[in-house]
Amino acid sequence: MNVAIIGTGYVGLPTGVGLAELGHQVVCIDREQSKIDALQAGKITLYEDGLEELFRKNTKEKRLHFTTSMKDGISNAELVIIAVGTPPHPITKEADMKYIHAAATELAEHLTRYTIIATKSTVPVGTGDDIEILIAKKNPQAEFDVVSLPEFLREGYAVHDFFNPDRIIVGANSDKAKEKIKELYKAFDNEIPMLFVSRRSSETIKYASNAFLAMKIHYINEMANFCEKADANIYEVAQGMGLDSRIGPKFLTPGPGYGGSCFPKDTLAMAYMARQNDVEMSLITATIKGNDNRKKEMAERIVNAVKYIDNPKIAVLGLAFKNGTDDCRESPAIEIVSELVNRKYSVFAYDPKAMKNAETLIGSKITYCQSAYEAVENADVLAILTEWEEFKKLDLNKIASLMKNKTIIDCRNMLDKQKALSLDFNYQGIGI
Template sequence: MKIGIIGTGYVGLPSGVGFAELGHTVVCVDNNKAKIEALNKGKLTLYENGLADLFKANTEQGRLRFTTSMKEAVQEADLVIIAVGTPPDPITHEADLQYIYAAATELADYLTGYTVIANKSTVPVGTGDAVEKIIASKNPAADFDVVSLPEFLREGFALQDFFNPDRIILGTHSERAISLISKLYEPFKEKTPLLVVSRKSSETIKYASNAFLAMKIHYINEIANFCEKSGANVAEVAKGMGMDKRIGNRFLNAGIGFGGSCFPKDTMAMAHMANKVGVRMELIETTIAGNQKRKKEMADRVYQSLKDLKNPKVAVWGLAFKNGTDDCRQSPAMDIIRELLQKALSITAYDPKAMDTAKAILGDKISYASGMYEAVKGADVLVILTEWPEFSAPDFDELAKRMNRKVIFDLRNMLSCEDAQEADFEYHCIGRKCD
């Protein structure tokens, strides 16, 4: 099958690599010339576990190509996937669809033969209708169907999720489109259900799923607050809750709040869509407000331990919003750093993958270390903000040698209470006591 993919970000690029690995011919198009030039030179423009090897293999074998030409990507394609950004409007917080509409307008001229246009971008309900109208208006002779094909790829695990999907959701009433998408995902048919629903239901499923998971994260953080006051251990509570099959054990890790390119954006968009149709989603609204409050509270915990010191220095481990990715968009770690900067604190940070993306956001407002132990040199406190595996078992003797004060705020609950206390560190974590 010939596939054109519009957008080479955290959805488009892993999807392109994945479909190429399945044997399809894939052309990815992006209007960012520098990005396309880098990809054509074999240089990945984002970090994702396992992506480099498959990217290299499929580009070398000619199944995966990159271009700035929409015509090259769309002409003669059986399937065109729209995977561009839908960032939140800075005022209303609704999804900004300008890139979706621009893609639809441009691709319309190059459709040849029957083509399925699949929206993989997360879009508000009714976007498929709008895309269909744009293409039909621009090219009345085009033979096409617009379907909703939401992505459920976790950053850091995108390829794992691509090749092992929980479910495939397809929004369409077109039998021709159902046949083509069924063929596309035929390698997974034995283990993965394909659910065909209306286009509007499919568009809703992605938002409803992400909003629910965000609420789950906010809920366990509230339980963690309760555990801190009551003496319970949130890790034990979460384990017991997760054994209930109705609840499940995922997204029950207490911490600093949710972030990334999906949950913050999608919860706000869901609340906005509901408001437009006259529905009040109080749980989602509370989750959004609580998540913002959570990051401020975490920053304040750190600040309170330093406020009596003269020119305190903070070491931070972790900048990406989660491990396994270099993505710092809406990263809780970055938000906490911003809160600490408002207190005029000096910060040195380290992240194994996200240093460049963080620098592009924070610039010279903080210092950047080349390693985790270099970051703590002269620090009065170490704050762990991203759950990279290498942070889970530090050399406490090395930390003690380099730090001014032996104080750790483990805001991801990565370390052993016993190990930290044995090394005579003042250790703070989330939702559990280490007495």
């Protein structure tokens, strides 16, 4: 199929690369000239594990193209996927739809044959109806269907998840559109469950899924706090819970709270939609509040570790919101570091992939280091905030020799607690 994708961010670009790998002709459209220039020059604009290799392969084989022109991008498209941002409104916290509406309005005037318009962005329930109205108003002669095609790609694992999805959800109100979406994914050879539902149900499924996973993360974090007080081990507890098929083992890993581009904004948007429909969703509301408090709790643990030290140096490992990505949006690490900076502490930080993005958010308020060992030199406390695999391999003997005061606040439980204690570290993990 000929596919156009509007937006080349953490959803649009992996989706475009994935569809090209499935054999489709893909054009990715973005109005940001510098980003398109980089992509056309063969330079990938975001980090996702395994993405660059497929990007280079499919651009070389001429299945993957890039443009800033909406007209050129969709001129031959049978399917147009909208994958632009839906950030939270600064006041109401509802999903801000200005980019979705702008994309729909602009593409409408270039529709010259039957085309499917698919929303891949996470959008409020009823957005498909709004897009239909916008396109029909802008181009009354246009022949099209609007479908909901929600993405379920985990950042850091987007390539894996694209080719190994648990399910494909399709919100389509016409049989013609359903058949075209089947064609889009025919390379999977019916091995992946494909669920066809109404468009509004599809839009709801995305929010319902993300809100539930966010609640699961918040729950295990609260259980971790309990384990610390009750002298239990959160990993043993999580393992025992996860063996129950009704619960499952995923998203039962404690940490400094959820973050990224999905869970924070989607829980807020779901709470907003609930209020608009006069529905109480107390669990989601409590999860939002609890997750905000979680990051403050983690910052307070670090502060307590240095409160009796004059001009302490704090070393931070990890700035991305999770491993496998350079995305720092709504990163617990960034929020924790920002709290430390607000309290006038000196922070020396290292992240293997996210330093550039972190600097756009924090600026020069912290010192950016080229290695973990550079960050910990003469530090009074080491805080691990992102679960990068390389942090598991750190030499604790070397860290002990480099640090001024041997305190570790391991918010991801990356280090060997018993080894740290044997080296006389004051080690604090999460739930252990």
